Amino acid sequence: MRKISANYIYTGTSLPLKNGIITLDDSGKIINIKDTGGNLREIAKLSFYNGIIVPGxxxxxxxxxxxxxxxxxxxxxxxxxxxxxxxxxxxxxxxxxxxxxxxxxxxxxxxxxxxxxxxxxxxxxxxxxxxxxxxxxxxxxxxxxxxxxxxxxxxxxxxxxxxxxxxxxxxxxxxxxxxxxxxxxxxxxxxxxxxxxxxxxxxxxxxxxxxxxxxxxxxxxxxxxxxxxxxxxxxxxxxxxxxxxxxxxxxxxxxxxxxxxxxxxxxxxxxxxxxxxxxxxxxxxxxxxxxxxxxxxxxxxxxxxxxxxxxxxxxxxxxxxxxxxxxxxxxxxxxxxxxxxxxxxxxxxxxxxxxxxxxxGKIEPGKTPGINLLYDLNLHELKLTRESKVKRLA
Ligand SMILES: [Zn+2]
Known part of the structure; x- marks a missing residue:
């Protein structure tokens, strides 16, 4: 079980979640998605990434x-x-x-x-x-x-x-x-x-x-x-x-x-x-x-x-x-x-x-859609840049 977060999470079904938290099991299946309302407090064993989390x-x-x-x-x-x-x-x-x-x-x-x-x-x-x-x-x-x-x-x-x-x-x-x-x-x-x-x-x-x-x-x-x-x-x-x-x-x-x-x-x-x-x-x-x-x-x-x-x-x-x-x-x-x-x-x-x-295509509890992190973006304007990259998180 692990918890991940990023500046934004695009689930595909809701508005982007600022500092949302996704809980995954070891197989990459999504257990829970939490809308923190942008207030991310220290949570034990949370991996925070700079960038945007999107479905595979x-x-x-x-x-x-x-x-x-x-x-x-x-x-x-x-x-x-x-x-x-x-x-x-x-x-x-x-x-x-x-x-x-x-x-x-x-x-x-x-x-x-x-x-x-x-x-x-x-x-x-x-x-x-x-x-x-x-x-x-x-x-x-x-x-x-x-x-x-x-x-x-x-x-x-x-x-x-x-x-x-x-x-x-x-x-x-x-x-x-x-x-x-x-x-x-x-x-x-x-x-x-x-x-x-x-x-x-x-x-x-x-x-x-x-x-x-x-x-x-x-x-x-x-x-x-x-x-x-x-x-x-x-x-x-x-x-x-x-x-x-x-x-x-x-x-x-x-x-x-x-x-x-x-x-x-x-x-x-x-x-x-x-x-x-x-x-x-x-x-x-x-x-x-x-x-x-x-x-x-x-x-x-x-x-x-x-x-x-x-x-x-x-x-x-x-x-x-x-x-x-x-x-x-x-x-x-x-x-x-x-x-x-x-x-x-x-x-x-x-x-x-x-x-x-x-x-x-969607980040939803019970699903294993693959989780990608988009990073090196212009987070201020929410835009991709030439340097933007993707990394698979699950
Ligand atoms: Zn062709």
Whole structure:
């Protein structure tokens, strides 16, 4: 049993508690939370930390199996070139992939990440996930533009799901990669899968995705033409935004994690509001800067009160796997966003997106959400600084 306190505690369910006290058992389970009203008297065996205590972080979008590509893909080349570079590394040796993924997991643990929504195209990360050092929801990602191959793709994904089930017993869902890589037929097959939730899709990550859906072709069109046999024949005739294409292919009430949203416009978001889908907008700002050198218009999402969560994407497009670093880049570029709001994106919103808010994302008695300390902040103004760090306390 131990008692911890800090300048503030963000529980996720109440206003920040000044000098609150959390009592934990030896397993990290929360026994009690005390609001001291800011008056912390000397309490025996209390550990006091300078900083803010927050729940463990949820990384809503990662690709553990791409960790071996750290530093290999040049920055700011745009999505089309990034896809070409990535395709050159598919099929790298599973050994190399696993070693890098192991290190990546250790990095996430060190950075206070307790749960991950992780994309898998292969079984290479399953052994690591099986150890359950971190909670994983695996998104088994599929793509294919040839409608004749849709059934075959689903069968392959189901086989991969069987391997995952045998190795990990952890939850998964079979999900579309991106609007430009999934045919209407394959979307329909995904829709027909039972108990397959939540879904996740890469959304509006580049301007070239928009050009493709406007019928203007562009660099993504060029890349897909070289990578996909018979692309021009298979490419559906798009005539609107890629987001509309995605949303129109989903079942009503379906929960969907829309990842990136770098080029989502006001009219895209307005359209999305007319649907009754349960949408989470996952931002991966460091990856966006890495690939496209651009950030989403985050205030647009905030004005519409959309549900935002954070992801790191993979080490192929990020220098580190740290939710705090994602919060820092947002804070630097959008200094008016309150810290409390950023913390909710990094914790409870990600937990809700992954259907795990009963376990993670909130500091509540009876729960073991992981406890992080944010320190080296500007405590006076409650702001992150470039030097801010995170340490796992439980
Ligand atoms: Zn991704």
């Amino acid at each position: 972080f949820v990384n809503a979008h990662c690709h553990l199996e791409l960790s071996h590509l750290k530093g290999l893909i040049p920055k700011h080349t745009g999505l089309a070139k990034f896809i070409i570079e990535l395709s050159r590394h598919r099929g790298d040796s599973p050994n190399k992939v696993q070693q890098a993924a192991q290190l990546a997991e250790e990095e996430m643990l060190k950075n206070g990440i307790v749960a991950v929504g992780d994309i898998s195209n292969t079984p290479d990360s399953f052994e690591i996930k099986a150890k359950q050092n971190i909670y994983y929801h695996t998104f088994l990602e599929i793509f294919g533009l040839d409608p004749r191959k849709a059934d075959e793709i689903i069968v392959k994904a189901r086989k991969l799901a069987t391997v995952l089930k045998q190795k990990t017993k952890l939850p998964f869902s079979i999900v579309p990669h991106a609007p430009y890589s999934v045919s209407p037929t394959l979307f329909m097959k995904i829709r027909e899968l039972e108990n397959n939730k939540p879904l996740s899709i890469h959304n509006q990550e580049s301007a070239s995705e928009q050009s493709l859906f406007n019928g203007e072709k562009g660099s993504l069109f060029e890349v897909l033409s070289t990578l996909v046999p018979e692309y021009e024949k298979l490419c559906p005739s798009y005539n609107n935004s890629s987001l509309k294409y995605t949303l129109d292919h989903l079942e009503s009430l379906q929960k969907i994690l829309l990842v990136h949203n770098t080029y989502s416009s006001e009219s895209d978001l307005s359209y999305s509001e007319q649907t009754n889908l349960d949408k989470y907008w996952i931002l991966c700002p460091n990856a966006n800067q890495y690939i496209e050198d651009k950030l989403p218009d985050i205030n647009l999402f905030r004005r519409k009160k959309l549900k935002i969560a954070l992801g790191t994407d993979s080490l192929a497009s990020n220098n580190q796997l740290s939710i705090l670093e994602e919060m820092k880049i947002i804070s630097e570029n959008y200094p008016k966003i309150p810290l409390e709001e950023l913390i909710s994106w990094a914790t409870i919103n990600g937990a809700r997106a992954l259907n795990i808010s009963d376990k993670f």
